[in-house]
Amino acid sequence: xxxxxxxxxxxxxxxxxxxxxxxxxxxxxxxxxxxxxxxxxxxxxxxxxxxxxxxxxxxxxxxxxxxxxxxxxxxxxxxxxxxxxxxxxxxxxxxxxxxxxxxxxxxxxxxxxxxxxxxxxxxxxxxxxxxxxxxxxxxxxxxxxxxxxxxxxxxxxxxxxxxxxxxxxxxxxxxxxxxxxxxxxxxxxxxxxxxxxxxxxxxxxxxxxxxxxxxxxxxxxxxxxxxxxxxxxxxxxxxxxxxxxxxxxxxxxxxxxxxxx
Amino acid sequence: xxxxxxxxxxxxxxxxxxxxxxxxxxxxxxxxxxxxxxxxxxxxxxxxxxxxxxxxxxxxxxxxxxxxxxxxxxxxxxxxxxxxxxxxxxxxxxxxxxxxxxxxxxxxxxxxxxxxxxxxxxxxxxxxxxxxxxxxxxxxxxxxxxxxxxxxxxxxxxxxxxxxxxxxxxxxxxxxxxxxxxxxxxxxxxxxxxxxxxxxxxxxxxxxxxxxxxxxxxxxxxxxxxxxxxxxxxxxxxxxxxxxxxxxxxxxxxxxxxxxxxxxxxxxxxxxxxxxxxxxxxxxxxxxxxxxxxxxxxxxxxxxxxxxxxxxxxxxxxxxxxxx
Numbered sequence: 064x065x066x067x068x069x070x071x072x073x074x075x076x077x078x079x080x081x082x083x084x085x086x087x088x089x090x091x092x093x094x095x096x097x098x099x100x101x102x103x104x105x106x107x108x109x110x111x112x113x114x115x116x117x118x119x120x121x122x123x124x125x126x127x128x129x130x131x132x133x134x135x136x137x138x139x140x141x142x143x144x145x146x147x148x149x150x151x152x153x154x155x156x157x158x159x160x161x162x163x164x165x166x167x168x169x170x171x172x173x174x175x176x177x178x179x180x181x182x183x184x185x186x187x188x189x190x191x192x193x194x195x196x197x198x199x200x201x202x203x204x205x206x207x208x209x210x211x212x213x214x215x216x217x218x219x220x221x222x223x224x225x226x227x228x229x230x231x232x233x234x235x236x237x238x239x240x241x242x243x244x245x246x247x248x249x250x251x252x253x254x255x256x257x258x259x260x261x262x263x264x265x266x267x268x269x270x271x272x273x274x275x276x277x278x279x280x281x282x283x284x285x286x287x288x289x290x291x292x293x294x295x296x297x298x299x300x301x302x303x304x305x306x307x308x309x310x311x312x313x314x315x316x317x318x319x320x321x322x323x324x
Numbered sequence: 325x326x327x328x329x330x331x332x333x334x335x336x337x338x339x340x341x342x343x344x345x346x347x348x349x350x351x352x353x354x355x356x357x358x359x360x361x362x363x364x365x366x367x368x369x370x371x372x373x374x375x376x377x378x379x380x381x382x383x384x385x386x387x388x389x390x391x392x393x394x395x396x397x398x399x400x401x402x403x404x405x406x407x408x409x410x411x412x413x414x415x416x417x418x419x420x421x422x423x424x425x426x427x428x429x430x431x432x433x434x435x436x437x438x439x440x441x442x443x444x445x446x447x448x449x450x451x452x453x454x455x456x457x458x459x460x461x462x463x464x465x466x467x468x469x470x471x472x473x474x475x476x477x478x479x480x481x482x483x484x485x486x487x488x489x490x491x492x493x494x495x496x497x498x499x500x501x502x503x504x505x506x507x508x509x510x511x512x513x514x515x516x517x518x519x520x521x522x523x524x525x526x527x528x529x530x531x532x533x534x535x536x537x538x539x540x541x542x543x544x545x546x547x548x549x550x551x552x553x554x555x556x557x558x559x560x561x562x563x564x565x566x567x568x569x570x571x572x573x574x575x576x577x578x579x580x581x582x583x584x585x586x587x588x589x590x591x592x593x594x595x596x597x598x599x600x601x602x603x604x605x606x607x608x609x610x611x612x613x614x615x616x617x618x619x620x621x622x623x624x625x626x627x628x629x630x631x632x633x634x635x636x637x638x639x640x641x642x643x644x645x646x647x648x
Contacts, residue, residue, distance in 0.1 A: 126539060154541045162539035168532035171555050181540040184550065230536070237540055 075143070077102035077241060077271040078123060083137035085118055087130065092118045096137075096297045098290055105263060105272045107286035107303065109279060111323065114292040116275045120243050123273065124160040125153055141241070158185060161234035165246040167226035169218035169233070174201075174210050177218045177229055181237035196236050204232035205262050224255025231262065242266065244274040248281065260285050279319055283307050291315045390628065394621035397421075401615055406622055411586040411597070413606065413616040421619040423626060425586040429503070429596035430627075433578060436507030436592055437514060437571045442564055444511070445518030446553070449560070452519065453526035454548055472516035480580035483509040488581055495593055501583030504592040509577045514567035521566060525559020526552060558642050565638035572631060575600040599627045 076099035085093035093115045100106045108116040121127045122139055125146060138145050146156050158181075169177050178197040187193055197214070201207040206228040210221070218229055227247060234242060244263075248256040263272060263285045276282050282289050283303060290300040291314075299306060299315045310316045317323055397403060401421065408422030452464050487508055492500030529552050537547040553560070583595025584605065603620055610617045 124539060126535065129535070129538060154543060157539055157541035164532065164535065164539075166532060168530070168536045170533055170536065170551055180537070180542075180550070184540065184542045184546050233536070233540065 075102070076100055077142065078273070079138075079140040079143075080119070080122075081138040081140070083119070083122065083135065083139060085115075085122060085127070085136075086134045087118075088132040092295055093122075094295045096292075098297055098300050100271065100273060101288065102271050103267065103269070104287040105267050105274060105285055106288040106290065107282035108273065108275045108290050108292060109277075109282050109318075110292035110298075111318070112277075115295040116290075116292045117245055119292065120245055120273060120275050123241070123243055124157050124162055126157075126162065128153065158237050159239055160241045160243060161237065161239035163227070163230050163234055163242065163244045163247045166250055167223060167230050169221070169226050169229050171217070171219055173215050174218050174221070174229065175214040178232050178236045181233060185237060200232040200236040201229075203235050203266070204228045205258065205265070206232055222255070224251050224258060227251060227255070227259060228262065231259075235266075239270065241271045241273065244272065246275050246277060249277060256281070279307075291318060293318070387628070390621055390625050394618055394625055396613075397615060397618035397622060400618070406619070409588065411602070413610075413619060419615070421615070421622075423599075423623060425588045426597060426599045426602050426623060427626065428588050428590075429582070429586070430572060430598040430600070430630075432503050432590065432592070432596055433506045433510060433582065433598055434568065434572045436503060437510035438564070438568055440507065440511035441514045441518055441567050441571070445515045445563070445567065446522055446560060448515070449519045449522035449526055449563075450548060450553065453523045454552065468516045468519050471512075472520065474513075476513060476574060476576040477580075479509055479513060480577040483577060483581040491593075497593060499583060499595065501581055501595055502593050503582060503589075503596045506578045506582035506596070506598070507592070509581055510571045510574055513574060513577065514571050517570060518563045518567040521563035522556070522560045525556040525563065528559070529555045561641055562638065565634065565641075568634060569631060572634065573600060573627070575604045579604050599623050603627075 078100040080096050080098050083093055083096040084091065096115075096119060108120060110116050118127065122135060123141075123146075127133045127135070135147060139147055141156075141160070145151075170180065172180070175197055178200050179193045182193060182196050187196065198207065198211075201210060206225060209225060210216075210229075218226065221229060227250075231242075231247075248259045251259065260281065263274065266272060267287070274282075274286065286303045288301065289303040289306045291298045291306065291310075291312075293314055299310060299312045301311075306315065307319055310319065397405075401419075405421050406423050408420045409424050410420045410422045411425050412418070412420040448468075452461055452468075456464060483505060488500030488505050490500070491497070491502060491505045491508075533551050533555055534547050537551045538544070542550070578598050579601040582598065582601065584597045584601055585595040586597040586602070587594065589596060603623055606616070607620055610620060
């Protein structure tokens with residue numbers, strides 16, 4: 064990975080969490096999480112199962128709102144604006160903050176319709192424009208060459224790795240600024256995983272990417288910054304290289320050296 | 325391909341390649357033969373197969389007996405007499421056995437009822453499955469099921485006493501016994517079925533589709549209409565077809581409220597006579613073995629073929645939708 068020194072002036076953070084607490088009903092899942100995610104970089108969230116990393120990820124596009132009985136305290140700022148402020152337009156927020164899920168979840172529609180879905184619901188009606196967006200999104204997701212001759216075929220016929228890239232293309236099609244990825248390669252074979260990682264490497268230039276992963280090698284390979292979560296708390300956050308070579312907290316060291324997790 | 329045939333590659337299950345994918349009776353047989361092949365297992369398999377085949381046998385027998393009773397009409401007035409334009413089975417001048425008014429009557433009532441059923445049934449199913457709060461669902465579902473179970477004669481009473489006068493006043497007619505009245509009643513009977521089955525289909529759409537849509541910035545309603553309902557469409561179509569099946573075969577309620585005038589019409593406000601109502605009303609009084617009796621069996625055959633056709637179309641639509 065790139066040297067940590069390069070990030071001395073990453074500019075204004077894209078995403079800032081300020082003392083975020085989060086509850087599922089009576090159960091508290093996040094405790095006082097504060098962190099600043101730099102723009103146009105890849106930030107990895109690591110930690111053992113149930114440490115709150117996915118929950119934290121889902122607070123950023125308010126996908127936890129869908130679950131009943133959840134509650135958040137603290138602030139989450141994107142470009143300095145609190146996304147939990149009353150009156151926030153969740154639709155606009157989710158257009159800016161795209162998401163790729165753990166299990167690829169294309170719609171049972173054609174490849175074209177999958178990618179065109181987002182632009183359509185946001186009001187793009189012009190057919191030529193849609194075709195252009197679909198093509199560009201698929202090119203960016205490194206899937207175009209494989210599917211350009213069968214855009215009208217069902218997305219369900221694609222392989223697991225292709226489906227996941229299709230989901231990335233679908234997220235890119237609404238032109239987001241931030242892309243959240245929740246263990247995007249955990250259900251894929253090593254070759255497909257490598258393709259997804261290559262893709263993340265290409266996308267870092269234009270997007271702020273936050274990726275949850277169980278796989279520490281993956282975090283080391285793809286990310287510029289890493290955050291280590293444990294039992295709902297953010298234990299350590301820093302440039303990936305530094306966190307993996309000279310962690311400052313004992314728990315981080317124990318986790319990355321495989322003593323638990 | 326050549327590799328799969330090589331020695332020792334029986335696949336992970338250790339079965340011979342030929343065993344996989346064999347469908348129908350042999351696999352049914354195997355299914356019950358699992359765990360040994362004692363005479364008990366074999367007997368059980370034979371018995372189950374016999375029970376399972378009964379439905380095929382019954383359908384064939386029904387066709388056979390309908391045909392047997394209907395066929396002799398050819399010797400009397402002839403099959404061609406069924407194509408006449410009027411149904412006058414009892415007359416001092418000339419009897420006519422034209423099925424046209426009965427077929428159009430059934431068609432009109434069925435189509436109208438379907439027209440009411442589809443939007444109402446789907447919207448209600450969507451509400452119960454996706455939008456209703458848990459306590460609302462708990463309250464609604466039993467009522468929908470009760471509605472589905474009301475005997476059609478009782479619904480017919482309701483039609484006669486409440487609906488028919490309403491239609492009469494609303495459209496300023498001399499009689500409220502019209503195709504529209506019948507269609508409304510039939511819709512009332514079909515809607516609970518459509519709601520129940522559509523609701524199951526909608527609820528079985530994976531949560532991951534909805535999450536994907538919401539994460540793209542779609543509203544809840546957009547997600548519903550553009551992702552959830554299309555994904556459940558095969559189930560919804562099956563529900564509608566089942567509802568239509570009930571509508572086309574329903575007898576008692578239409579007999580009571582459609583007025584039973586055997587005329588060819590496309591007007592919802594005219595009185596019509598359906599195939600089912602004709603059979604029900606006339607079968608009890610017809611002389612056994614008469615031409616009229618034979619003609620009624622022909623009505624039954626047409627009805628059966630229509631239901632068959634409907635089922636086949638439904639299967640076709642379902643299959644086509646699943647392939648996509």
